[in-house]
Amino acid sequence: MSIFAAAIETLFADPDIARDATWIADGGNPVLVRVVTRRADEVTGFGKARMWSETTRVDLRVAEVANPRPGDRIEIDGDAFLIQGEPLRDRERLVWTVDLRPG
Numbered sequence: 001m002s003i004f005a006a007a008i009e010t011l012f013a014d015p016d017i018a019r020d021a022t023w024i025a026d027g028g029n030p031v032l033v034r035v036v037t038r039r040a041d042e043v044t045g046f047g048k049a050r051m052w053s054e055t056t057r058v059d060l061r062v063a064e065v066a067n068p069r070p071g072d073r074i075e076i077d078g079d080a081f082l083i084q085g086e087p088l089r090d091r092e093r094l095v096w097t098v099d100l101r102p103g
Contacts, residue, residue: 004092012036012061021058023065024073033064035076038097056081056100062089068096073103 001009012018012034021035036059043050058076060068068087073080082103087096 002092005094008061008092008094019076022075023060023068024075026069026071026073031064033060035060035074037076057097058100060087060096060098062094062096065096068098074098074100 018034018036021033022030023033024030038055038057038059058074068083070083070085072083074083075081080103081100083098084101085099087098089096
């Protein structure tokens, strides 16, 4: 295991950083996973306008979710979300970052 993989395992095991969630592939069975949530605000430029929006993103371990797709469902603390857009993997290919919308 690389030092990066070990660091990811430590982060996702930390109860102050990560939390339990359920991932359900479109048409699949529920799978318990760990997620790191990011609920940052985002400012997007559109022409001369700047739009503010709340975003919900989570990090998923590639070891737990090999191929997340738009339309897959993630449930966190009783709240349901759908993956929107294409998931992105980190440089080390250990973590997916996915954008979520209420669902």
